[in-house]
Amino acid sequence: MNCSRVEGFRSLTRVDIALKRFLKAVESRQVKSELLPISKAAGRVLAADVVASRDLPSHDLSIVDGFAVRSIDFEHLPSEPLVLKRVGESILGKPCKATVKRLQAIAVSTGSIVPMGADSVVPVEDVTFLPRGSVLLTIRALCGQNIVLKGEDVSRGKVVLKKGACLRPQDLGLLKAMGVGKISLVAKPRVAVISTGSELVETLHKASSGQIVDINRLILSSLVTQSGAVAVDLGIVKDRKGSIITALKRAIESSDLVLVSGGSSVGQRDLIPSCVNALGKPGMLVHGVAMRPSMPTGLAVVKKTPIISLPGFPVSAMFAFLVFGRPMIGKLGGMRIVDRTETAVLADPVRGVKGFRTFIRVTLRKTPKALLAEPVRSQKSSVLMSMISADGYIIVPEDANEVLANHSVKVTLLS
């Protein structure tokens, strides 16, 4: 490694080992749950199994407009046509007390209750209306035809949705059909977001000031929300031990995960690691990860609350979040966060650094032959445009020096 910054770290930890250690350290943390109306439950994670409290449908229902009949009456069809007597109607949205007896038919609508005695519904299109309330049928009615049976969709007592399921539109529909009003959901993890750096300002009033607009809080908060958690913005903190410790204390008390960007390395002004260690045990679990970018990343746990010390460059902060923050949010939120990926053909060779997991930003371009992954021009962590112009990233693994052009690569989408 020809990077002098590495020398400042006692040792670098492999990405997979670092992540495993970080996740393991919060294993004793309880997943919290909350009761919410189903109208607010879209995309949320079930905290417990849901058992069907009623049959769906609650009666045998017709799925067409037509006549409810007894299939047994049709035994002599097709040799002789069948004439049935209309004896009433099952009205949509009303109870049905009538019964179909031998050679009788009762009119039904799509969704109305199939009367007692009937086991088949003949669609109105197959019926000829005769005078004096009779109907003529020339096609055999089969048992069960055009009927959805009581409990056919859902039978009472059955587990219909499992703990850990992420609720989709149809799942909400099912809950509503079951008469569920409120539902126990895994609480969204609260993630505190802090930026540190004496050069940082919220808005730039004068370009020559040497100040820099803090964009990490906005980027990280937005990534946090996208990952299904709640971002808690705790502002900008200057590079002063006291201020940092105060901010971190507040963050630990009010949230399930803390993201603090800037000051994560080993320089004089990199105060985060020592501040974190001052707050309590076990403190820093990992400091320095064998990855590019984002090598100066720290992973810590204080009072059971996980803390990620992210590098200050926005690009590095993003990769540190994607690699460690997203899986941690998934763990705290009881959900499996799946990255969207595409398989593509690498257009140009890319180099990695032996022993490091290297993240190469790429753009995707569809050609008649293949989906091409083209590395973006600048891969510097100081160049935000490398993330703006990228559609995703590929990984050069620790045991490889490079990936050759025309190789098939898995692109994780940045979207």
Place this chain on the structure above:
Amino acid sequence: MNCSRVEGFRSLTRVDIALKRFLKAVESRQVKSELLPISKAAGRVLAADVVASRDLPSHDLSIVDGFAVRSIDFEHLPSEPLVLKRVGESILGKPCKATVKRLQAIAVSTGSIVPMGADSVVPVEDVTFLPRGSVLLTIRALCGQNIVLKGEDVSRGKVVLKKGACLRPQDLGLLKAMGVGKISLVAKPRVAVISTGSELVETLHKASSGQIVDINRLILSSLVTQSGAVAVDLGIVKDRKGSIITALKRAIESSDLVLVSGGSSVGQRDLIPSCVNALGKPGMLVHGVAMRPSMPTGLAVVKKTPIISLPGFPVSAMFAFLVFGRPMIGKLGGMRIVDRTETAVLADPVRGVKGFRTFIRVTLRKTPKALLAEPVRSQKSSVLMSMISADGYIIVPEDANEVLANHSVKVTLLS
């Protein structure tokens, strides 16, 4: 086709033709835009190009803690070590007025301005401190080393984000860095959601009532939100012409797209098509689509507002929405909605209906050999559980009768 309901339709339109006709009919509709603060812009679509209003960074900045030097001073290295005189410090977050002259060095921090005269930064790790404010260097400093140049990331006047782009966390960061406070975004389409059916109720008080809990509004509203639009719930309407026309009028006036479920077929109680036609021109463009489920779907435009008449069964309503509603929302919202897909191996053969596009719900199961797509037991449109247990769906195209087991299939995820 051995389904008598088909007979009621004069003709069925192929899915692709129906969709094309529907989208074409709203071509003259203007995409609306709105000005919003960037903090509310995540996931939203840009209504115009964004041009960089400043250089990023606004000065040459150091990316390490170290010393700003002139690379030309190093010309005799490595033959003789170099001693430079410290003449000041560029403080983080402050302007820098000092200049580096011949055989001088100025201390810099990560992120501080590189002083005039300097073209290289030597990391502090490579420096030996000498008495009386001098520093000793034994490694050559290369021009440009450890400096991010003014405008290197973004140069003023350049288009940095294009109209139609969906804003990601890093894009918001860039906007903030540019000093952008509010941004012109495509307005989210407003989608009115109506359920029709005299049997429908909001909550079931008595199971024997013959009433059915309306779940389509909840499911469709949730799908609408998921697709990036705003759902406007206009409630349940009874199967009465007057009520339906009143509700549709209100919907057309207040929204960009209308979804009305129930009463979409050709029976006596299927009032939507005639009500839509009574409201204005061109009215129904398509009634009856060659697809399974959701065949009794209607597509209409009245006073430039698109209307989808969806079948009442929740499963059918969902497929009608996925096939026609999502692309229409994409068009109205100026965005390309991409479905998430997986390639899998079909576990069991599935049948289609010749001439129809058939949607088969499947579950996905990972095996050591492959990702398996297993068709769910019941494919009936009356069975909501077919959507609950499904992870996605595959398509049997119009010109196929079946897809054989072990074939590779594209699964569109329902998530």
